[in-house]
Amino acid sequence: MTYQVLARKWRPQMFDAVVGQDAITRTLRNALASGRVAHAYLFTGPRGVGKTTTARLLAKALACTGRGTEPEACGTCASCGDFASGAPVDVLEIDAASNNGVEEIRTLRENVKYAPARGRYKVYIVDEVHMLSGPAFNAFLKTLEEPPDHVVFILATTDPKKIPPTVLSRCQRFDFRPIPPDLLTQGLTEILTQEKVEFDPAALPLLVRAAEGSLRDALSLLDAAIAYGEGRLEESSVAQLLGTSSPVQVRALASALLERDAAAALEAIDRAARQGEDLSGFTRDVVELLRRLLVVKVAPGSPPAELTPAEVAELKTLAEGPSVDELVYCLRVLLEAQAELPRSPYPRVEVEMAAVRATRRPQPQSIETLISKVEEAEKRLRAAGGGGVVPARPQSTQSSLLETPASRPTLPPPGRGPSEGAPPAPARPAPPASSGRGSEAPVAPAGNLGEAWPRVVSAVLAKKALLGSVLQHATPIAVRDGALAVNLVASRFHQELLADRGNRELINQAVAEHVAGARRLEVSAESAPTAGAAGHPAVQAARAAFDAEVVAVRPRAPQDVDTQEGEGQ
Secondary structure: OOOHHHHEEEEEOOOHOOOOOOHHHHHHHHHHHHHOOOOOEEEEEEOOOOOHHHHHHHHHHHHHOOOOOOOOOOOOHHHHHHHHOOOOOOOOEEEOOOOHHHHHHHHHHHOOOOOOOOOOOOEEEOOOHHHOOOOOOOOHHHHHOOOOEEEEEEEEEEOOOOHHHHHHHEEEEEOOOOOOOOHHHHHHHHHHHHHOOOOHHHHHHHHHHHHHOOOOHHHHHHHHHHHHHEEEEEEHHHHHHHHHHHHHHHHHHHHHHHHOOOHHHHHHHHHHHHOOOOHHHEEEHHHHHHHHHHHHHHOOOOOOOOOOOHHHHHHHHHHOOOOOOHHHHHHHHHHHHHHHHHOOOHHHHHHHHHHHHHOOOOOOOHHHHHHHHHHHHHHHHHHHOOOOOOOOOOOOOHHHHOOOOOOOOOOOOOOHHHOOOOHHHHOOOOOOOOHHHOOOOOOOEEEEEOOOOHHHHHHHHHOOOHHHHHHHOOOOEEEEEOEEEEEOOOOHHHHHHHHHHHHHHHHHHHHHEEEOOOOOEEEEOOOOOOOOOHHHHHHHHHHHHHOOOOOOOOOOHHHHHHHHHHOOO
């Protein structure tokens, strides 16, 4: 006797044996028991979930002459005997993919007139009904709406969107859903036990995920896996058959990343490479495992549908250590590496660098810790500024930070006259005679730009705040040939602002007033930082405040820069 594949051998013979479609089978059983049988049914759903099987069970029960009020066929009458032999007389299965024309529908319309030969009903099962042509559907409408009393139509399709609404409205529709992973695992376990096949329980989840909710696909893969394993079902052999990464190596790398063990992570990558694993697929499987960990961590009551209860329990145990932020960080690092693999000449290096980065991720800190660090920094700034409000920019209070009362009195803030509390003019030391400015504001020595530059910024801020805010980010370098050279990393908008003639005159006036030997300002790139955005003062301040590190610097898209500059104007 020739071998019969598992998908055919274990096709359900009763409604109770249909897996994962309890609501549909219950409705059909109740309809059969009460005699409330519709003239047309439509079964929709993905492949391998029981549409054709349920249609045959319904047809068998309708044609059975010894059923009485029971929903199941008796199995002993002549009609049931025809089903057992595989040649039911009163049940006709039509493949709409190959019989999709008007002529076939005309033939069907002629045949429905004849009474059943043995059974109580004559049942037509039209599979893949969405493949019928438009004229064929139109020719079928009248017969489908008002068939003879002894005829029942059962239509099955995987694509109900292609069926005209006029046909949908004439049928009682049942939507078959993908079979849950736990039911698939249970069904495979029962079949393997009945078939007396030795199996590793860890191999079943691989088959279940590959089947994607289809019992027929799962049984077909099971047949192939048993043949590949020479009568045994093992996790490693199933992984090799399906072309997926070894679950052991995937879990080893994921565990090493979460435990911050860079050496173990590199060893896992090395083992996978030596075993011939595809690094792109290997990385994808690790990403998928971390995704499941993230879902289980964030929503423990709603685990991924493709996981079995045993897998969910294992993932919950693994997810107890890392925080949500750590999982997100590892996922982001691996996703970036995954995107670089196709165009990288050294894919293994990309995966190894990503693994090391993930193990060297910053330590997670609570929001309370970060707030305390910010408050501590504010307290230090207030203490240094004499208890005043923390300045966001180097305004007039900045002068009091740089000057000492013994050597120089505090200058009045820009824009305030003597009547507002400014020190009287005689109290100010006179400028050097060589400066040529007479009784003008005091000029700082050329060698002490740290005292003079904040006053220049304050003077400009008092007259033009936007321009002064740009100068806040500049660092004075030296006075050369009557020009004050400053280092400034500025955007295009800021460069245009500094190049404006009126703005240049305003800045040069403040420079000549407060910086000895300088009559104008020059923006110099001589001492520009080489670190780019990572060397920006704001970035450096943030790193110091939060004990952080710069992970990556990504340039903004040109349209984003133009939008931001337009808003600033």
